[in-house]
Amino acid sequence: MIKLCINQMKVSYENVKPDENSSFRTLHMNFPVKEFRWEYHYHPELELVCVVSGSGTRHVGYHKSSFRDGDLVLIGSNTPHSGFGLNSSDPHEEIVLQFREEIIQLPKEVGELSALRKLLSVAKFGVLFSNPTKEKILPKLREMMETENSKRYLLLINLLVELSEEEDYVLLNKEAMPHTIISKNKERLQSIFTFVEKNYQKEIDVNDVANIVNLTLPSFCNFFKKTMKITFTEFVNQYRIEKACHLILQGKSVSESCYSTGYNNISYFNRAFKKYVGKTPTEFNNELIK
Numbered sequence: 001m002i003k004l005c006i007n008q009m010k011v012s013y014e015n016v017k018p019d020e021n022s023s024f025r026t027l028h029m030n031f032p033v034k035e036f037r038w039e040y041h042y043h044p045e046l047e048l049v050c051v052v053s054g055s056g057t058r059h060v061g062y063h064k065s066s067f068r069d070g071d072l073v074l075i076g077s078n079t080p081h082s083g084f085g086l087n088s089s090d091p092h093e094e095i096v097l098q099f100r101e102e103i104i105q106l107p108k109e110v111g112e113l114s115a116l117r118k119l120l121s122v123a124k125f126g127v128l129f130s131n132p133t134k135e136k137i138l139p140k141l142r143e144m145m146e147t148e149n150s151k152r153y154l155l156l157i158n159l160l161v162e163l164s165e166e167e168d169y170v171l172l173n174k175e176a177m178p179h180t181i182i183s184k185n186k187e188r189l190q191s192i193f194t195f196v197e198k199n200y201q202k203e204i205d206v207n208d209v210a211n212i213v214n215l216t217l218p219s220f221c222n223f224f225k226k227t228m229k230i231t232f233t234e235f236v237n238q239y240r241i242e243k244a245c246h247l248i249l250q251g252k253s254v255s256e257s258c259y260s261t262g263y264n265n266i267s268y269f270n271r272a273f274k275k276y277v278g279k280t281p282t283e284f285n286n287e288l289i290k
Contacts, residue, residue, distance in 0.1 A: 013183065014043040016098050021149070024099035024156060028145050033088045040082050040193070042179040045098040046123055047075040048163075049084055050134060050141055052095065055249055056088035057242050060126035061177040062229045064238050066245045066277070072134035073172070074163065076124030077101060078179035089249070095141045099156065115164040126172030133166050181227055188213045189227070200240050200262050206232055236262075241276045244269070245284065254281040 018025050025045070040059065055068035059082035060075055067084075075081050077100075085092060101120055106113050119127065137159055144155045182189065191212050196204070209232065210220035224232045240261040247257040258269040258281075273281045 012039050012041045012186075014041045016043045016045045023103045023153065024097060026145060027094070027096040027098070029085075029096070030091075030093040032090055033085050033092045040080055040182070042078050042080045042182060043098070044077050045100050046077055046120070047081070048097040048159075049073050049075065050095045050138065051084050051088075052093040052138065054088055054092045056084055056092070057082070057086040057246075058084060058128075058172070059086065061173040062175075063126060063172040064242065065172075066242060068249075069131055070134055072129040072131075072137070074119070074123045074127040074129070076120075076122075076126070076176070079124055079126065080177055080179060080182045081126070095138075095145065097141075097144075097156065103153075104157070104160065113161070116161050119160070119164040122171060124176040125174070128170050128172055129163065129166060130168040133163070133168060137162060175229070177229075185223075185227055188223075192224070192232075196236055196239055200236065200243060201260060202262055204236055204262070237272050238276055241273055244273065244281070245277065248281060248285050254285065257281065 016025055049071065051067070051071040053070045055066065056071070058065055058067055058071060058073060060073065061079055061081070071084060073084075084094060104116070104120065106117050106120075140155060140159050140162075144152055144159070147155060192209060195209055195212055206220070207217055210217050213220065213223075215223060221232065224235070228235060230238075240263065244257040244261045247260060248254070252260070254269075255266060258266055261269075263269040263272070270280055273279075273284070277284060279287075
């Protein structure tokens with residue numbers, strides 16, 4: 001049975017400490033999804049997230065979308081993101097690497113590392129690798145969890161070089177989200193996110209949200225569009241469609257998923273679903289049962 005992670009949305013700074021006698025941090029998370037922390041957060045370290053298997057939601061910078069059959073994403077320094085346990089299901093296993101760019105010494109004279117320099121520079125947009133790439137590097141990630149000292153560091157370099165040579169990837173954002181946007185507006189955004197989380201199943205009046213953050217309606221609309229690069233209506237639709245995807249993954253019908261996520265019109269729900277997922281709810285459901 002699929003369990004929802006129902007913690008309230010939060011926006012926070014994460015203090016990352018390297019492992020003992022190491023220059024970077026490794027995490028192997030293999031426990032029930034209800035125990036995962038998935039708050040929207042940021043930190044100076046780059047982060048490589050490998051979801052070994054399962055489905056869920058990736059939220060990196062301005063981008064928010066679903067994944068299934070695992071995931072592999074490189075996230076840049078201070079790029080706001082959520083934990084990938086959001087909307088996930090049991091069993092859920094992740095291997096995560098967190099490292100500062102300073103520990104990857106890349107002299108310009110070493111032309112062989114130009115691809116790695118490029119990879120690190122585009123990580124701020126969020127780099128989504130293909131599933132075949134994920135399967136290829138997974139053994140190295142598992143090896144890293146069992147390795148110590150200098151061999152561990154060399155594995156990190158080797159792994160990053162291998163990823164930099166991959167061409168089968170997409171950038172999740174067209175522009176990077178500065179962490180200052182989140183830190184500067186932390187409390188206001190957290191209030192908005194929490195309101196949407198608690199009220200997405202019913203009609204949302206944007207005036208109510210504007211009042212919560214003490215802004216006039218025009219000021220609120222301008223603030224949200226400038227901060228999140230999408231309108232508040234688009235944000236709510238994206239959030240609802242993510243919830244609808246998860247309900248369909250649970251085995252709910254298209255109509256149940258529609259009415260349980262704040263939509264009261266199947267036709268509009270179908271159009272919104274196709275806009276954000278790239279396929280209709282029926283097509284999405286049919287892919288699950290193949």
